[in-house]
Amino acid sequence: MRRVSTMTGWRVLSALAGLSLFAGLSGIAAAAETAGSIPDMMVPSATPAHQIFSLTLFVLLITGSIFVVVAGLLTVAIFRFRSRNSGTIVEPPQIYGSTQVELAWTVVPILIVAVLFLTTARIIFAIQDAPKPKNALDVTVVGHQFWWEFRYPSLGIVTANELHVPVSPMDRPQPTFLKLLSADVIHSFWVPQLAGKTDLIPNHANTMWIDPHTPGLYLGQCAQFCGSQHAMMLLRVYVDTPSEYAAWVKNQQKIGVQDPAVAAGRRVFETEACMNCHRVAGTAATGAFGPDLTHLMSRSTIASGATTNTPEHLREWIKDPSHYKDGALMPSMQLNDEQLNQVTAYLETLK
Helix, strand or coil, X not given: XXXXXXXXXXXXXXXXXXXXHHHHHHHHHHHHHHHCCCCCCCCCCCHHHHHHHHHHHHHHHHHHHHHHHHHHHHHHHHHHCCCCCCCCCCCCCCCCCCHHHHHHHHHHHHXXXXXXXXXXXXXXXXXXXXXXXXXXXXXXXXXXXXXXXXXXXXXXXXXXXXXXXXXXXXXXXXXXXXXXXXXXXXXXXXXXXXXXXXEEECCECEEEEECCCCCEEEEEEECCCCCCCHXXXXXXXXXXXXXXXXXXXXXXXXXXXXXXXXXHHHHHHHHCCHHHHCECCCCCCECCCCCCCCCHHHCCEECCCCEECCHHHHHHHHHCHHHCCCCCCCCCCCCCHHHHHHHHHHHCCCC
């Protein structure tokens, strides 16, 4: 019975590992399709990522050297001491009890492990204990199944899935410090080119920081198996120039003007269950379970990066969320075609 149980456990673990790998590859493929590029951890663009990259090269150098030495000795042993069919079997020299050899294969691995441990610990503490400058930007990140919420406490901004931060030049650093929270299960915030993975744990706040040196778009996703749509819990980090960031903040702080031409769509939004989950500033919609939609059309994607933000995709997402994200917690509202057109037209005005 124990043997069966053990084998079953290994099969379950293997299946979970395979699912996690498939989910991660699917997420990277989806991010690449949406943004036109693939996140590359070998091209760091922020101080934490540079430090991790340097550590990676150091570890690869040591482990690569070990591989070369072991493979070389094995190759020499295979060819030098292979059987020559001479009919005479000669026992090789015995080294059992050799103090020098036993010290070598004991001390050398201990030194290698000690060097790797101390180097890794130094990098970890350098990242975690970095001082926080006065001009740092504070952002609270909340992980949900299956989307990201970003709050800017000092700016009064709440948005979703697309994080905007200012560029942090080497001569005038302005890092962004992230407070990581979870609304449900364990998530993991990972943008390979900016920093390492950090978990978002329920009822426990974690922190991390980034200081992107180059403006541009950086892709990431949840790196923890948080549910059926883990691979589609994508995120986009926009590193803006000072002028771009100031313009984005100004737009996000505005309350959208309600267009009378889409009043019918607003009524559908406020009379159906939409307003119970979503918030739109300046309206009766104050829901907190789903993403804030006040400036929905300022985002490039919807459904946490599952597809591009176009009227056609938005209408299909409202009609049947499972079309883009099977397992999403957003229900199908069962709206008729006229209602779908009206609410889509209303959401298109939320810029």
